[in-house]
Amino acid sequence: MQQTTNTILMVRPINFRMNEQTAVNNYYQKVIDNLLPETVNVKAQQEFDAYVEKLRAIGVNVVVVNDTDDTDTPDSIFPNNWISFHENGNVGIYPMFAENRRLERREDILDNLEEKGFLINDIVDYTSAEEEKVFLEGTGSVILDRVNRKAYCALSPRADEDLFIEFCEDFEYTPVVFTSNQTVNGERKAIYHTNVMMCLGETFAVICLSSIDDKKERKNVIANLKETNKEVIDITEAQVNNFAGNMLQVKGANDEGYLIMSQAAYDSLTASQIERLEKHTKILSSSLNTIEACGGGSARCMMAEVFLPKA
Template structure:
């Protein structure tokens, strides 16, 4: 059976990280007050946060494969590679259509070619042609995958289109559970992975964000039927990125639940105790990346589930 977790992660070391004006319109998690900060200072702070996170992950036995971003073209969000690519146990690599023009420039086939030297790439599913129709599906930001049960959870938004979801399902065999969700201000949630995380035997989800009671029940029931212990987070906790976590495998099979310090601090003592039963909680200060990029720890990691050569 396909494992839910992996110890192999792709991460992109930023060169010109900063507040992306092209994404701010649909990402309420970006702090617009930071838009006028010095780009050099933002890059310096983000790089420090990135290096500290990757250093600690590697020291804990996680295989982090790091590629430096390129100074040109300008890609301020390249630190979030999970939006343009996903890697699957079948040997499939999926490339995704992105809403912001400068985010489309993040896609790098040279990285896939390089990874193919160590991992088996059987086929590439290229969904990027949907950009010409104004339809988007931004990787495992739009999709939260139960890889064991082949279920893709997706919160519909300007960046998560139903037609592209259907094509993803057709190409990969995943069953889709689609729904709508909003934050405390009633603003549509831009990416599913800020409200939901799926582990091997647990799931974190902000059910309060799903306004429709039938959709809310469908999501919860799907998780329960898949054998997941459901940990419900509040809208306020979601706003602190408590849904933006990723379960990874470290040395000797140890499970690490990766999150930001902001997310960790938002959890109640009871929630931490619950999660401690399933994994070691591993958190990092990512305040610069979160405030400017509107994404957190999970967004920075693209899991490599490809079979080794």
């Protein structure tokens, strides 16, 4: 089992904009004043292309698929919410909170990977849960410790506990459940995706512990991370607001580990946090300002890790 992969699936946007359907519980989205929608889309495409170029330059195998024009999918740039890939050849397909995000699920993306020599054995499809208004948004909602078979999930309107437990049974993970909050206009509200406040690397974890208000839950999360010998690097809520939790460790050339994050995330880190991270891995950052502001997601959300075996 491996925690990190060299192959990443990314979807290049065609109609990127702020998605009004996700804004109801994604408090990181903002309207950029004085920018036409076409300008927002062009800026997002430029950020996307520069990001892919940086990943390829360090030896990451990036499979880029273009979004389609026949559906209104403003968030297609975040594929990790509807699909996950596993070393045994299994694929998870997930139920999405926003109706227009359900249109992002595309069979041709699986065909594309199979054409590239990846093996798909079984598809585990949870999307019928949408009929019950039950959601679990892929590796946005679920953080996988693939080596130690633990799965972490912050419950929210987009992460249902029962469905998460079902996922853990199907994919053979031990569930670690908690609630993670942020302050919105003076109120504590659930953080919409676990991967905004937590990132798991091979030998470290970046996490906003202060967002876990329940002390027992916080202790349990820390105990699970320490039990698996992860160095816990705590970040603040202000850093979460700059997407410092939304990072992903990947493999570059020669299996070299890189922690990928946005420029805003990197700029929000303290010198000592960077120093602690660099003991574990190299760091790569890329500017994603437009994508972060309008999409409310960042570097990690844009990458669906491909762990499928090769034929």
